Amino acid sequence: MVELFLAELQCKDDGNDKDDDATRSISMLKKLESVIWSLITSNGRSESRLWLCNTIACSDSVTPQAQRELFVSLLRSKPSNVTLASQVLRMIIERRPNKIGHVIAKISRLLKKFFKGNPRRILQWFSNFAGVGESGHRKGARAISQFSFVNRDICWEELVWKGNHGQSPAVVATKPHYFLDLDVQRTVENFLEYVPEFWSSEELANSLKDGEILQIDTKFFVDCFVDMMYGENSKDIWEVINEFFLEESFSYLCHHLLILLEEPDLVAFLKSLQKYLTITMDSKCFTRPSYWPEVLLFMLDDCASASDLLLLNAILNQSRQLLRLVRDQEHKEQYDTIEEVLLEMNMSPSSSNAPFGIKGIKKRKVEVVKLLGLYSWILQYQMLQNCETPESWEALFLKNGISFRRVENYDLLPDRFSEGSGSDSGGWNSSKSKRKKKQKTRKKRRRNSDHRDADADFDVSSVRQSSDRSWLLSSDGYSSSWNKVDLPEHLAKYCFSTWMKQNLFQCYAEMIIERRPNRTRPFLAKKATYASKSLKDIRWEGTMGDHLQ
Known part of the structure; x- marks a missing residue:
């Protein structure tokens, strides 16, 4: 034992x-x-x-303020953990893209770097003009159309059209679907070269704030933000990170970040965690x-x-x-x-x-x-x-002073043994139920006669013994049912x-x-x-x- x-x-x-x-x-x-x-x-x-x-x-036991301090200290440790920082930024992009979108909207040089010399990115973001019957332009297409109308005196000539002649602002204002004839790649390249105002405009910023642009090339933005964190100590990026650590759950952050740490860094984190723990008895x-x-x-x-x-x-x-x-x-x-x-x-x-x-x-x-x-x-x-048996478990409980209560499971019992096991306090309904059962019994008497001998030999206790047994134990105040597993x-x-x-x-x-x-x-x-x-x-x-x- x-x-x-x-x-x-x-x-x-x-x-x-x-x-x-x-x-x-x-x-x-x-x-x-x-x-x-x-x-x-x-x-x-x-x-x-x-x-x-x-x-x-x-x-x-870790408060939001404590977890923010813990994880920010990890990011600010020397030497810089670029892998960890990249993972944090990817998590922010996945769960709170609008936070990063607001940062991107402020940095015109980053946007120009993103689109310059990259036709694929230009077409993905700026070619979403609406056709006839559609609700409106989307993404960067909306920014180009809005900016071009408001600032037509400085940029309309930079719009490049696919047809033999260009379109006037008045015509396009009445027929917005004409923007579908715009040569988007050449137009954006012209804006990069000759219209710097567009890249810091409110129209473009508004199209970026939801963070959807991050999905075009997440790696590009993550790499740029890491450089801004450690190379420029960007206040905007660090504010987003601090807010993210404050708002996310400790469990989520640990599951996604701690596994990236080398063992010495993990130990350093745990030592830092020590002062924030509240241990109760x-x-x-x-x-x-x-x-x-x-x-x-x-x-x-x-x-x-x-x-x-x-x-x-x-x-x-x-x-x-x-x-x-x-x-x-x-x-x-x-x-x-x-x-x-x-x-x-x-x-x-x-x-x-x-x-x-x-x-x-x-x-x-x-x-x-x-x-x-x-x-x-x-x-x-x-x-x-x-x-291995219920008896051996109960012997162990008794030997070690653990009080227990049996919880029998009768799932293996045939339906005929559980019939009538409910309460008899139903009055008229109970009597009516009994009469119905009696009538059914008469109808089935002949059919059931073939099974009488088998039922007579059937030992209900053996069924109960063969079923799995569970116990309520004093070890947890009888709060849970425990089985041998x-x-x-x-x-x-x-x-x-x-x-x-x-x-x-x-x-x-x-x-x-x-x-x-x-x-x-x-x-x-x-x-x-x-x-x-x-x-x-x-x-x-x-x-x-x-x-x-």
């Missing part, structure tokens, strides 16, 4: 790092760590970084994917590395993926090693108190968190192997949370005393109050960061 170590145990901390039992436990877990690390890096570290980035994206938060990695981030002063974060996140949030990898034939060597570790741990006398032995050794706080995470994964692995992961996380909860207050007390000596006295008083209570009597609520402000 799997021991989950959920009971509140007091471990003696004598400061001896060479305690034999604890040292053996740690040695075995370190062996397991190397195996898991080989699994998650079998194809490089990029996948484990993606897992971590997706987890960080789940954080809900409310147990409702413990199941949030980003909670424990955030706790580890909060401990970055204790030398948590990128590898520590990648490993802990993989153990806690990708545990099923790791189990699938272990079963893969390609990783038979790792599977054999894990089985050896399990055998060694089961035979070792230290295994009866392993999590508490780990806590009792004075090691880096981050190391303790990681080792406890490894042990919770071992428990998940063992539960998956040893608990999800139970190993749920209980492993519950064990880890329990161990961490028993150890968290001491860790944070030490950190607060170290970082804010002037706030030590009130905190020590609070610590003394907690120390006088049993762990089960403590309400794990409130913000840990309150004492770090």
Whole structure:
């Protein structure tokens, strides 16, 4: 039977790092760590970084102002991250093209550069004149027609027509479809050469403000904006970027940007993120994917590395993926090693108190968190192997002090066994229903007689036993129904949370005393109050960061 170590145990901390039992436990877990690390890096570290980035994206404690500061600092770091800046600009173009469109409308030199010597772009933007019966000119065609009428004294002669003779403003004003006879390419080339006023005109600016022009050649504009960001420190571009970071969700930004960072840059981002995190000890938060990695981030002063974060996140949030990898034939060597570790741990006398032995050794706080995470994964692995029947699960609940309520599923029962299972409190309707059922029974009596013997031998309880069983558990306040597929992961996380909860207050007390000596006295008083209570009597609520402000 799997021991989950959920009971509140007091471990003696004598400061001896060479305690034999604890040292053996740690040695075995370190062996397991190397195996898991080989699994998650079998194809490089990029996948484990993606897992971590997706987890960080789940954080809900970062304010819009904080996320703006975080991502702007990434863009302004040295050396400049052109790849990241390009991705940000593409995201803005995709989701808020009008913001960039307003910037383009102000920069005539950029527009002239975009169209000069490029007939394809000229035709795409300026040749959208309306025909007979159509509502009106579009895009750059509308800008040319409007500007040409308003400024006909300086630009009408630059219009080039395809026919034998040109068109007068008066004729075209009454028949706008005549613009279809305009030689657009030559006309725009003339405007580039001889009509500079057009490129800074209100007519052209209005046609650009929706940002549709960005779709003609997105790469051109992205490259130009990157040059403007870093070469000219363009105030307009940076304002758009700042506003974008303020308005978008933290999740969206993380999913699209963090994966582009090299590992040192990702660690730098996470260290910057640390000061914006609000970690609470409310147990409702413990199941949030980003909670424990955030706790580890909060401990970055204790030398948590990128590898520590990648490993802990993989153990806690990708545990099923790791189990699938272990079963893969390609990783038979790792599977054999894990089985050896399990055998060694089961035979070792230290295994009866392993999590508490780990806590009792004075090691880096981050190391303790990681080792406890490894042990919770071992428990998940063992539960998956040893608990296959409803009876084995209920035995595990009872042994480990987890109260449960059965949730039976009768989906496999034939309809005839569920008939009449509704309420009988319907009065007249109920009586009428019974009469109808009685009549149907008489009509079908002869037809059903052939099945009586089979029904007599049919054991309803056997159907119930064969159906999947679920449980409501005290581990989450009976709030969710758990089946054998999800139970190993749920209980492993519950064990880890329990161990961490028993150890968290001491860790944070030490950190607060170290970082804010002037706030030590009130905190020590609070610590003394907690120390006088049993762990089960403590309400794990409130913000840990309150004492770090």
